[in-house]
Amino acid sequence: MNYNWNWHIFLEPNPMGTGTYLDLLLSGLVVTVKVSVLAWIIALVTGSVIGVLRTLPSRTASWIGFCWVEFFRNMPLLVQLFLWFFVLPELLPRTAGLWLKQLPNAPFWTAAIGVGLFMSARVAVQLQAGITSLPRGQKQASTALGLTTVQTYRYVLLPMAFRIILPPLTSEFLNTIKNSAVAITIGLIELTGQARSMQEFSFQVFEAFTAATVLYLLLNFVVVTAMRFLERYVAIPGYITGK
């Protein structure tokens, strides 16, 4: 293999004047973390609302939930990001569209919202599965106790369902982190993007991608470890994972 390995490249100054190449990659990691966390909050909040809607007896509610999930699940994430980034500002009234286009850091906000909504469909399906996996008696008992629907969900169903679906939610959060790399296509310079620009500046392709790979693995490891602690902390006594 006639490739010139140069592992010292990480300590050499980058052409952006922001320190070394390692600093460049770390700043990309920070963007990846920020986008992923923001997208995950959006996914959790909207996904929970939609997931609850899908389990309500009301026809309209479950229809809305159905449409939401099908809409966000049947289009590639990349296409969805293009819709939010290139198409939406054109469809809005002129002033609103201009404001959107001139928003500072537009790729960042578009990526967070786009990835967040994309993942919300998956969170909704998981939560629905969690709620329907609860024994029917839980809901009936709450009704018998005189709880309203809101109270039933708030105090009985959701606290149980969220704990049950914690393991799949962990892998959905990991998917959110991975999916944030798609935002490179709308110009967000996150970890993969910084590895790519390091490759273009320094021609050290494999060092750049190796470093990005290691950083992604580390991020994964941190999330998995943290979630395992959380799982143990909130485990329901009497369930397999509980005490």
Add this chain to the structure above:
Amino acid sequence: MTMLGNFDFDVIRRALPYLFFEGMRFTLTLTALAAFGGLVFGTLIALMRLSSYKWLGRIAGFYVDFIRSLPLVLVIFWFYFLVPYIGQWLTGASRPITVGAFASSLITFIAFEAAYFSEIMRAGIQSISKGQPAAASALGLTYAQSMRYVVLPQAFRNMLPVLLTQTIVLFQDTSLVYVLSIPDFLGAASKVAQRDGRLVEMYLFAALVYFVISCVASFGVRRLQSRIAIVR
């Protein structure tokens, strides 16, 4: 509504042959071949993971976990730059060989999807009751024969809906070859969009096409699932 008034359907109409005969053909060929290759290699990886040789299982497990913790975009970049060097190493050429856009993305997607398909096939193989391979070996079938004629056909059949759902995900994921400026369906739409300055029309149309195909396909998978459920 600024743009909807002068929404230009003609741009789409004129681009249709290019979009479908070039772009969609690339997307569908890539999806089909990557699904097939991913299934073959995925099954092999699943068999490695379940084999009684511990180190074989460990290698396979490491590969699956490794690939599954990386973003597909990064994997696409990795293979795009790595495949020419691997080719050079394999053929003994003096410089990195040139690999076409299609071959490069096909290798990437097979390697990537094999990790995901292997997890599905592993679940499928583990869902077969132990009596089946036991009966096969009692009948004098070798390990290969018992896998080939008894276990794998049932595992494949049980997992068919999940495998097809993963193929729909793969179909959507192939759009990411956009990062290598390869004219798949989305790439073709994007080329026309930028040439004619018609981003709104082309991206909305591309979204609609992906949406309709994925919807119809997942509807078909759901029907298949209920049919299989009745048979069993």
